[in-house]
Amino acid sequence: MSTASKVSRPAQERIDEILESLVEIRSRVQAAASSSSTPGSQTLVAVSKYKPSGDILVCHENGQLDFGENYVQELVDKAQELPQDIRWHFIGTLQSNKSKILASIPNLYAIETLTSAKAATALNKAMPAERTSLLNVFLQVNTSGEDSKSGVPPLTASSTSDAELVQLAHHVSTACPRLRLQGLMTIGSIDQSLSDSENKDFETLKVTRDALHKLLEADASVTEKSWGQEGRLLLSMGMSSDFEAALKADADVVRVGTGIFGSRHKKGEGN
Ligand SMILES: *Cc1c(COP(=O)(O)O)cnc(C)c1O
Numbered sequence: 001m002s003t004a005s006k007v008s009r010p011a012q013e014r015i016d017e018i019l020e021s022l023v024e025i026r027s028r029v030q031a032a033a034s035s036s037s038t039p040g041s042q043t044l045v046a047v048s049k050y051k052p053s054g055d056i057l058v059c060h061e062n063g064q065l066d067f068g069e070n071y072v073q074e075l076v077d078k079a080q081e082l083p084q085d086i087r088w089h090f091i092g093t094l095q096s097n098k099s100k101i102l103a104s105i106p107n108l109y110a111i112e113t114l115t116s117a118k119a120a121t122a123l124n125k126a127m128p129a130e131r132t133s134l135l136n137v138f139l140q141v142n143t144s145g146e147d148s149k150s151g152v153p154p155l156t157a158s159s160t161s162d163a164e165l166v167q168l169a170h171h172v173s174t175a176c177p178r179l180r181l182q183g184l185m186t187i188g189s190i191d192q193s194l195s196d197s198e199n200k201d202f203e204t205l206k207v208t209r210d211a212l213h214k215l216l217e218a219d220a221s222v223t224e225k226s227w228g229q230e231g232r233l234l235l236s237m238g239m240s241s242d243f244e245a246a247l248k249a250d251a252d253v254v255r256v257g258t259g260i261f262g263s264r265h266k267k268g269e270g271n
Helices: 012-033 053-061 072-081 096-103 117-126 164-175 190-194 200-217 243-248
Strands: 043-047 066-069 087-090 108-114 135-140 179-185 234-236 253-256
Touching: 012 043, 012 053, 012 243, 053 072, 066 072, 072 087, 072 096, 096 108, 096 117, 108 117, 108 179, 117 135, 117 164, 117 179, 135 164, 164 179, 164 200, 179 200, 190 200, 200 234, 234 253, 243 253
Parallel strands: 043 066, 043 253, 066 087, 087 108, 108 135, 135 179, 179 234
Antiparallel strands: none
């Protein structure tokens, strides 16, 4: 197995740039979360897609443990050469046929993009016997209803247990013992993130979470607390352009890429 020492560190100028951004984002997270009901418990996931392992190592040396990746092979390669105490969050499109390779990453902490019972079953089955901890999953909700976004439709206060999201949550909590339903995730519409008024996607995810919580509590077949964290379903929402608004709207997990690592080149554009 390779070790972190094989990862080449960036030039000093780049190290300074990353650390300056990381420190700034952290203090903005702290400030925005200070008015929440659970200040200090929010998780900043540093989204490192397309960025070299050396950039990740710099953040890790500064105490950053949660990182997000979108592409399975890129995540596998980075996980192999970076420290084992990193908590990897998979935030890309999840395909059932990639379950096995994802589940084989020992320090995969969470899959944030679960949208189907089929993928949940495949993941549960693919979990290696030697892994002792449960794999956290977030169900991805398409709060904006855009065709370009994946995710299960949101709930309203009057949704019932036959709604797709409730069925999926029920499946994970009752039929997937190696998975833990940790919460809900949304990407949201860019228009909402640019608007000055209340972000409808964040409100929709919150309403969905509250409705799901109620329905799961009433679900007699969900006997144990096989979902949530300390009895709460967490909300993963907010990216570089809107993480402060997300935290003010009760986000537990924010996913920030550009704000920490700078802009990305898209795949096939020479990076
Ligand atoms: C890329 C990505 C992010 C980070 O986006 P930034 O705007 O760079 O902060 C967050 N969440 C998901 C699902 C992503 O794909």
